[in-house]
Amino acid sequence: MMGRSHALSGWCAGLAVAPLIGLTSVAEVVPFAAATAGYALVPDLDHPGAKASSLLGPITRIVSGAVRTFSGLLYRITKGPRDEDSTGKHRHATHTLAAAVGLGFLAAGAGSSGRWAVLAVALAGLLLAADVLGDWIITIVIGAAVWSVAGAAIPGTTAADAVQAGLAEIGSWIGVAVAVGIFVHCLGDSLTRAGCPWLWPLPIRGETWYEIRLPKLLRFRTGGWVEKAVIAPLLVIGGVLLLPGALSVVQGLLAAIVSTTSVWVAGG
Known part of the structure; x- marks a missing residue:
C-alpha cells in the first residue's frame, strides 16, 4: 500500500490547487490541503488491508466490503473483450476519473445541505489524513480553523455565527478537495508497475479498464x-x-546565506 505517499501527494496537490479556487491564506489553504490528503486515501477502500478500510473498525470494513462487491460487479458488466480475467475489485471502480468527479459532486451536495454534513465530510478527510501522516496534521488544522473562525467574527455577531461562516466556507470547496484527492491517488498509481485504469469507461485497445502507466523503465514497485x-x-x-509564504522564506534564507558567505570571502 502506498498510503503515506498517497496522502503526501494529496497534501501537495491541495496546496497547489488552493490558490486556483481562491484560497490564499494559511487559514484557508491548510484545511483544504488536509482534506485533499485524506481523500487521496479513499480509493483504497477497495482493499481490505488499506488504512482507510480499518480506520473506524467494523464500520469501514463493512464499507470496504461493499465497495469491493460493487467494483467487482461493475467490472464484470463493463469489461471489454481484451480486459484481463480479474475479480475487478482492487484498483478498479474507485480508481477512476468518473469516481473522482462523482464523489466530488456528492461531497459538494453534502456541503450545501447543512453545517453538520459539511463538518462530517471535512472531519472524515482529516481523520484519514491523520491516520497515515500523524496527529501533527490535526494540530495545524485546528490552529488554522481557529484562525479562520476568529477572522470570520465581526462586531455584533456571536461565536456561533463565526463557526457557521467558517463551515460555509468549507462547504464551498469540500467537493473539490474530494475530487482532487481521489484523482491524485489515481495518478500516483499510474506511476507503479500495475498502473491504474482511471480513464474507464473509455475503450482503449479493446479494454475498458485499460491500465494507464509510465514506460516500463520508469515504473516503480x-x-x-x-x-x-x-x-x-x-x-x-x-x-x-x-x-x-514558504518559498519566500527559503529564498530569503538563501539570499542571506549567499550574502554572508560573500562578506566572509571578501574579508578573507
Missing part, C-alpha cells in the same frame, strides 16, 4: 525503495515549499 527513498522525500519537501 509499490512499497519499494524508489517510493521510500525518492518519491516520499520529494513529496515532503514539496509539501513544505508549497505552504503559503
Whole structure:
C-alpha cells in the first residue's frame, strides 16, 4: 500500500490547487490541503488491508466490503473483450476519473445541505489524513480553523455565527478537495508497475479498464525503495515549499546565506 505517499501527494496537490479556487491564506489553504490528503486515501477502500478500510473498525470494513462487491460487479458488466480475467475489485471502480468527479459532486451536495454534513465530510478527510501522516496534521488544522473562525467574527455577531461562516466556507470547496484527492491517488498509481485504469469507461485497445502507466523503465514497485527513498522525500519537501509564504522564506534564507558567505570571502 502506498498510503503515506498517497496522502503526501494529496497534501501537495491541495496546496497547489488552493490558490486556483481562491484560497490564499494559511487559514484557508491548510484545511483544504488536509482534506485533499485524506481523500487521496479513499480509493483504497477497495482493499481490505488499506488504512482507510480499518480506520473506524467494523464500520469501514463493512464499507470496504461493499465497495469491493460493487467494483467487482461493475467490472464484470463493463469489461471489454481484451480486459484481463480479474475479480475487478482492487484498483478498479474507485480508481477512476468518473469516481473522482462523482464523489466530488456528492461531497459538494453534502456541503450545501447543512453545517453538520459539511463538518462530517471535512472531519472524515482529516481523520484519514491523520491516520497515515500523524496527529501533527490535526494540530495545524485546528490552529488554522481557529484562525479562520476568529477572522470570520465581526462586531455584533456571536461565536456561533463565526463557526457557521467558517463551515460555509468549507462547504464551498469540500467537493473539490474530494475530487482532487481521489484523482491524485489515481495518478500516483499510474506511476507503479500495475498502473491504474482511471480513464474507464473509455475503450482503449479493446479494454475498458485499460491500465494507464509510465514506460516500463520508469515504473516503480509499490512499497519499494524508489517510493521510500525518492518519491516520499520529494513529496515532503514539496509539501513544505508549497505552504503559503514558504518559498519566500527559503529564498530569503538563501539570499542571506549567499550574502554572508560573500562578506566572509571578501574579508578573507
